[in-house]
Amino acid sequence: MLRFSLCFLFLIGLFSCQRPANGALQTTNAPVHLPLNNSQLLETIAFGSCNRQDESQEMWQYVLRHKPQLWMWLGDNVYGDTEDMQVLADKYALQNSHPEYQKLLAQCPIIGIWDDHDYGVNDGDKTYPKKKESKKLMLDFLGVPANAPVRSREGAYQSFTIGPKGKKVKIILLDGRYFRDELKSNPTRNPRYFDNPEGDVLGEAQWQWLESELTNSDAQLHLIACGIQFIPEEQIFEKWANFPEARKRFFNLLKKTKPAGALLLSGDRHIAELSRIEMYGLPQPLYELTSSGLTHTWSGGSEGEPNRFREGNLIIMKNFGVMRIDWKGAKPAVTLEVRGLGDEEFLEKRIEF
Numbered sequence: 001m002l003r004f005s006l007c008f009l010f011l012i013g014l015f016s017c018q019r020p021a022n023g024a025l026q027t028t029n030a031p032v033h034l035p036l037n038n039s040q041l042l043e044t045i046a047f048g049s050c051n052r053q054d055e056s057q058e059m060w061q062y063v064l065r066h067k068p069q070l071w072m073w074l075g076d077n078v079y080g081d082t083e084d085m086q087v088l089a090d091k092y093a094l095q096n097s098h099p100e101y102q103k104l105l106a107q108c109p110i111i112g113i114w115d116d117h118d119y120g121v122n123d124g125d126k127t128y129p130k131k132k133e134s135k136k137l138m139l140d141f142l143g144v145p146a147n148a149p150v151r152s153r154e155g156a157y158q159s160f161t162i163g164p165k166g167k168k169v170k171i172i173l174l175d176g177r178y179f180r181d182e183l184k185s186n187p188t189r190n191p192r193y194f195d196n197p198e199g200d201v202l203g204e205a206q207w208q209w210l211e212s213e214l215t216n217s218d219a220q221l222h223l224i225a226c227g228i229q230f231i232p233e234e235q236i237f238e239k240w241a242n243f244p245e246a247r248k249r250f251f252n253l254l255k256k257t258k259p260a261g262a263l264l265l266s267g268d269r270h271i272a273e274l275s276r277i278e279m280y281g282l283p284q285p286l287y288e289l290t291s292s293g294l295t296h297t298w299s300g301g302s303e304g305e306p307n308r309f310r311e312g313n314l315i316i317m318k319n320f321g322v323m324r325i326d327w328k329g330a331k332p333a334v335t336l337e338v339r340g341l342g343d344e345e346f347l348e349k350r351i352e353f
């Protein structure tokens with residue numbers, strides 16, 4: 001009887017353990033990540049960037065109100081800024097320890113890409129010596145399964161296709177750090193860097209991968225995310241526009257492959273804004289939503305900054321983004337929202353494809 005009872009208790013214990021997507025049992029300190037359901041109809045996504053792990057995590061309660069089916073990290077997910085991997089690991093552990101963040105992990109799967117601070121160095125590029133080690137820590141933080149393709153290649157870029165046939169969303173997370181060429185600092189700091197006219201952002205392997213992802217896709221919506229901004233040109237900080245040849249290559253690739261329902265997402269800037277560009281060869285205007293930051297915001301100047309592509313206001317408030325996808329029509333429509341503390345809405349824009 002005792003043997004039977006012990007066996008029963010053992011079985012209860014075994015099945016009450018939560019298992020992450022990769023099937024490994026978690027230790028008490030590591031959070032359980034909900035697996036991504038690739039066949040679900042995706043209607044609500046939330047996203048954000050620039051999150052100091054040692055600052056108040058009060059934004060999550062407002063993110064959770066929207067019951068997102070997916071959370072997308074857009075970079076600077078923690079502020080690592082170190083070549084000491086124990087320091088970086090501790091910072092990820094601190095982020096994981098926040099009860100507010102644990103509520104998010106319990107409610108929806110998360111995916112993401114890094115920017116410079118979580119990569120390990122402010123405005124970092126391909127020369128950062130700990131990029132391999134840092135990548136592993138980020139993928140662990142995101143709960144990326146051990147057998148995911150990203151684990152066995154250079155760089156942290158990934159794609160996800162979610163949804164039933166005819167209502168698919170492809171999310172492409174671009175790594176703008178691991179292969180990025182160097183920028184020369186401008187001593188005047190205005191702008192921060194001199195452009196690198198021939199310099200690259202993605203590296204050849206990622207370019208080939210991106211072309212293949214855009215070409216071989218049956219998705220109705222393509223969300224393409226990168227830490228740094230794609231469209232804005234005037235702002236004085238890092239941007240794709242610092243690499244004019246690479247930026248032209250990116251837009252030319254969109255013209256060539258014409259992905260259905262293309263939409264750009266970025267972070268990094270401690271501001272939020274919607275940019276819109278019209279280009280010969282693209283079937284319709286291309287939008288980019290920048291959402292940053294979750295825990296802190298730009299203190300550079302209340303006068304703002306120019307962006308000739310901006311539609312609506314420059315938002316200098318802590319914020320996150322919500323994307324609602326309307327599948328009722330023949331083609332999807334997307335409503336983009338930028339929201340802040342108290343769930344205050346700063347921006348809303350519906351885009352028909």
Ligand SMILES: [Fe+2]
Binds near residue numbers: 075117227269
């Ligand atoms: Fe950044």
